[in-house]
Structure formats: structure tokens, C-alpha cells
Amino acid sequence: METDIAIIGAGPAGLAAAAELGRLGAGRVTVIEREPVPGGIPRHCGHSPFGMREFHRILGGQAYAARLAAAAEATGASILCNTTATALQDGPALELTGPEGVFHLQARAVLLATGTRESSRVQRLIGGQKPGGVIPTGALQGLVHLNHQIPFCRPVILGTELVSFSALLTCRQAGIRPVAMIEPGPRILARRPSGLLPRLLGVPLHLKTEIAAIHGRERVSGVTLAGPQGKTHLDCDGVLLTGSFRSEAALLAGEGVDPHSTGPIIDSFGRCARPGYFAAGNLLRPVETAGACWSEGRRAAHAIHAALRGDLPDPSHGVPLTIRSDLIRYALPQVIFTDGPGRHGQIQLRVTRPVHGILSLHQGPMVIASHRINALPERRITMPLPKNLLPDPLILTLEETA
């Protein structure tokens, strides 16, 4: 098979790119989606808010997903569901797998928009037994919203990110009564006003607390919590592991992956190290809102459109960006261009912990930009780029101020 632009992943980023490429008349667009229905994570979400930036109204996840898919199809994109991209090849070309087995798709450009997943319990170093009933939020959303099933009745929820509160709402809707919300850090990680939610829903919140062990042989029977008061036992019948997202970058098989962002290394146009491949959306880094991913998808469409016409600068002319501070969790893009269509015009980054400090961009001995920031790990920080750069490597530092 052949197409002009192949997009892997029919979430907000992939579908936004498909619609925009169609509008630009960039060529034939084929979206590859492994699930039976397009829409990405929002399709698994019964709750709002989605859609403010895109459709100027507040939508539930499923309605939002349906609109995105319709918008892409309206511009002529074809969406191939039940189809998994199983390998990336030079060309670019994709090895795809569907119900009829393996087939190949040649393209002039490929956009990777495969999103994120949550960390497993091992990545969070949770000890204890391995009974049934320990699941990530993605699984809960699907069970409740797609199947109308409930995996447990009295779980503990680990995490206090935005997604943790989505999970709390989902529990509430499904008649599940969480017995506690657990946060290893000293404060709730979601922005206000969601911080008020657990108290509003009558769920006790334990800060500076970890799940030391999970108990139960067939089903969860309880957890050991380790917190400021030492170790305590809590009865429950499930554990919901929320947040702590990582990029779904398995297709890259470890090549061209940034250990900080967990996603692909990209330049300002979203180009990956491998020729012909672009990336957008939450794959780039965990995790932004659907609206932010949608914007990135649209921007990627412009970059791809330009690339197909030969309007992008040579990839080797970019200036690499290196992080030099433990306070910075990641910074994107990893290779900077200051000119050209469909560019990430800014550096986006996140910090590892709450910090007041000075964020500086260096080239050789020169400080070329410097900003005072007051940052929280849950907030995206953007840093505008100076107009003209030397060809020297860029270094990003963050000095904490008292």
C-alpha cells in the first residue's frame, strides 16, 4: 500500500494533524489506529472538559473524540482502525498488522502520535503480592466507560495528578467508593481547584505517603502504607495506579529516545532522528491536555506539508539543546531551529519539584536568554527563543534562588 502521509495514532494529536493536512491539500492521509474506534484516550473518558481550544465548547471525552474523527474524515483522511504499527522502516515505510496479518505501507512522511501510558507498579517500586485488582487509570476508564464494568468497589488511588481526579470522578459515577488517595510527595500534584475534590467527595488524602506493599493472593485485600506516622494497614479491594505517565515510544525500540522526556528526540519541526519521521502530542513527553496535543498535531501538519515541498532546512543545521540541571525534568525540542514553517517557536519544559529560580539559555560563554521563574512540576513552562542563534550547542540551566 501507498500513501503520502501516514499518521500512527488516532488521538487528538494524530486526528488534528490529519484534518489540517487535508485542509492544506498536502496529499493522501492515512491514519493508523490499533483500537476499533478512533479518538485516543478521550474516547475512554466519560467526563469533561475537552474541546475548549478546538471547538470552543466543553465536551465530554467521547463526544470530543467523535468530533475529532469526523473532522479528519471530512477532509478526506482515511482512518484504518484495528491496525497496529508493529515496526518503523526506512523509506519511510511501516510494517502494519491487522486482522489479516502483516502488510506494509509506503509513505512520503510519517507522523508518530502514539500518546502515553502510565507507569507500572514496578516502575513505582511498589512491593508486596501480585493479586488481581491493581490497574492503571487507562484500564479503569475503559472498563467503566466502554464496558460498564467495575474492577473493584473500595480501591485506594495512588497519585494526585489531574488524571487521578478524573479517576476519582469515574469511580464516583460508577458507584465505586475509594477509601483513600495516596500521594508520595508533600502536596497535591493537580492544579486547583481539583485539589479540593478529595475532601469534597469524602475521600481521605494521605500526603508524604507511599504504598509499601500490596496484599492479597487472588484479589487485593489491603495495602501497607508508609507515611509520616510510620507503617499502617488499610483494607481495600483494589489499587488504582494513576498518572506518572511515560511516552508510548516502544516503536522507536530505544533509538533516538530522550531519557528525560521518555519520548523521541525531535527538532523544532517535530522531525525525529530517522529521516521522514515526525512526532507530536503526548508521545513527545508526558503529559499535556488534549487541547495542547491537538495544537501540536496541527503544527506538525504544517511542518510536514513544508517538508513534502522541500521547504524545511537540512536537519543537520539544527542546534542541539542540552539540559544541565537536575531541577529540569525535560526540555523540548532537543534540536533547535529559529526559522521555518510549522516550528515549535518556544522551548517547553517541566521542573522536577517546586522551584523559584532563574532559567538561562547559554551558548558557549554567553547567556543568550534568562528568565526568573516560579515553577511547579505540574505546570508547563515555555521559554521564547531568541531570533538569531549561533551554531553552537545550547545549554539550559536552572539556578534556584532563595
Next chain:
Amino acid sequence: MAEVAGYDVAIVGAGIVGCALARRFAIDGARVVLLEKAHDVLDGASKGNSAILHTGFDAPEGSLELDCIRAGHAEYLDIHQRLNLPLDRCGALVLAWDAGQEAALPDLMAQARRNGVEDIEPMDRAALLAAEPALAPGVRAGFRVPREALIDPWSAAHAYLYQAIAHGAELRCRAELTRAERRGGRWHLTTAAGPVEAGLVVNAAGLWGDHVERLLTGESFFRIRPRKGQFIVYDKPAAGLARHILLPVPTKITKGIVVCRTAFGNLLVGPTAEEQEDREDASLSPDTLRNLRETGESILPGLAAQEVTAAYAGLRPATEDKGYRIRADLARGLVTVGGIRSTGLSAALGIARHVAGLVGRAPREPQHWPQMPMLAQAGPRDWQAAGNGGILCHCELVTRREIEAALNAPAPARSIAGLKRRTRVTMGRCQGFGCTAALAKLTEARFTQPMTCGDKDGD
């Protein structure tokens, strides 16, 4: 309930050993029943191991264990293709990291040769680094054991079971043996799934072997002291870092921490050796997982950049004695196969042959060869073939057709744990983030141990 008419052989325990015994006896023409207390087979020691098909190079010289490993290894090589079971002949490297270990190598090599593993090859540091480019440069010397291999530990056991069933054996799950009486030259067994009568009982109860022995005879000649082994599992890109099974120089107590690929294309580091009393609690400890990461990185520094996606622990049915505790009391119609501690996967087919010999049954050739689904990375896998119904588990590339097949197998999956072992579903990096809902739908009402605890009210 009426007493079920008799079997020739009742095997207690459907671990890897019980499954291999059922296969042997059924092929040899006996009427066999396999009794398992859990929802599904392989719920004890056989739940988690290193999946190495050993040669026996380091087994105690002249031991029954060595004989069984050698016979089991040979029979696996003989039958795996006909059952569609994988075999990764990657070989092992035994590595010395300090002077003391290096000094132990000649004795180990001599032992290997005396154990009939004559094809070992001594290797110096340069040869080791050439054979394993990702190895830490501090390695000093070692030797290669070419026939150590990797297999799929669950498919192997399921294949033995399915082949037993194809030859007329019956499996009963949730059938814990709770009482036993020998009357009129026959055993009258009480199980959670009803009474069973048999001429011969084989105790293959693994971690509960001494317990079952007491049920059968009122006493036990061995005592199980479970020895836990924890592992961490790296995501697939890490598998490129190891070509061989990387073994340390063993101590008297343990084979030590191994680094090896899995048949499924991951890389694992483990196991620990921790004695405990509990026979069911295979708990993971965060400190141990951290230590395993460090050990792994000290052997393959490249692991520092790789992602750990899972961890598990297995319990070895160790006893006060190092060797196998196999004993036949034909007057009483009883064979005990106890204490199959750390080599049961390799030795199971050999143990079954040995036991058949003890009771005087002549081995026959199998008539039926069930075809196992190929789950190994080297494939060919079902997702690559037409009509697979689509991929359901995206990390492990498990298809709908494979799940349907496991739910409809001769011994169907009865729990999510059983389905995982039969298909690998949800065992990958996302741990069910993407596929749990679809899986719950597909398995609805198929498990005796359901995945969900009910339907949502309203909506």
C-alpha cells in the same frame, strides 16, 4: 456424590512436574487424573522461574537430579518441534568477576565434563568481550556452556498437559486433595471437586509436597522450606544487550543472579534466594528490586538506560536436603516426587520417565501431538498471520484468536493469571493500560475467578 469409577493413576499437583507425569502415564496407556487445588494449572513453584533449559553442568555429580536433567533436556530437544514449542539455543557464559571466582573455574569445568557436558569452552576476557560486547569490562574469565538454552516455561507445561489430555488424561482444577485412604489395594481420595479412586497416587504437590505426603501417609520424610526468588524484567529493547545466558560462578547455596533474555524477547535479572516459611507469599520487596537493578547494571552497564517494566517472584520447593526427594512405595501404591527445587523445568520430562520406570511401565510412543500457540519472539506469531481477529494486547502482540483459543483449549484458562500464562496478555510494558477493557469483555463469564467485581449500576 457417587464415587467416581477408578483411575489407574491420580497425580496430585499440576505444576510442571505433575503435567509431565500426566503426559508420561497417559501416553503409556494409563487412565490418569490430575488433581489441582488452584483455579488453573501452574499456580505453585512453576508460576515463575528463569526459564532456562539446563544441561546439568553444575548439578551434583552422580545425582538423580543430574540424570533427570539430562534425560529431560534430551527429551525436550526431541519433542519440542512436534509440539510447536520454542527453543533458543543461545548457550550460557559462566563469568568470574574476581580472583576467587576465577580460581573456581577449573573445578567447575572439570565437574561439567564429569557430568557429561563435555562441549564447554574456556574463554579469556577478550573472548568474552568479543562474544558479549555489552558486558562490563571488569569481567576476568569464564567458560561457555553451548547447550544451555531458553524455553517458554508455561507453554512447555501446557503442552505436556494438552498431550496428556489428548491421550485420555483428565484435569480437575479447584480439586484440592483433603483426605486419602488406602482400602482394598486402592486409594479413595476426597477432593474439593468430589471423590476420586485410583490404584496409584503420585504426590507432585511441589510447595505443598510434605503436606500432601502427610495426608497420604500420616508423615513426611522431608520438609518444604520455600526459597523465594525475585526477578526484574526489562522491556524488549534491553534484550539486545545479552546474547548468552550470563551466569555467575555458583555458590553452595544458589546458582546466583542470572542475566538472560526470555523467549518472549525481554531481558530478566534474578533470582534472589530467600528462605521463608510461607508457601504462597511471593512478595516483591522494593529494596530487592533496586538491588537487582544494580546487579544487572554491574554486569551489563547498558541496562542503566533501559526500562524495567515488570517484576515477579517464584518460590522454590526446597527441602532440608539439596537433592530431589523421589521415593516409590509400590506396596502402598504411592510415588512421591518432592523437593524439585530449582531445576524442575529442565528435568520434568526426565523425572516422568524415571517415575514410569519405578512403577514398571514400559514407555510408549505418543499418538497425538497437540500444536501449541507459538508465543516466542522468534515466532512465527499469530499476529503475523491472516484471520487473527486483530491484536488485543498491543505490548505483547496477542491476538483475539489466541485468546479465544486459550479460552477453548483442552484445559481452558480459568483466571486472568491462567490466561496470561497461556497467551502473555497484559504482561507487557503497559500492564493493561490499553487492553484491560477489551479483555474483560472477551473473557466475561469465562473465568471461575472473574476479572471484575460486577457491573456498574446506572449509566
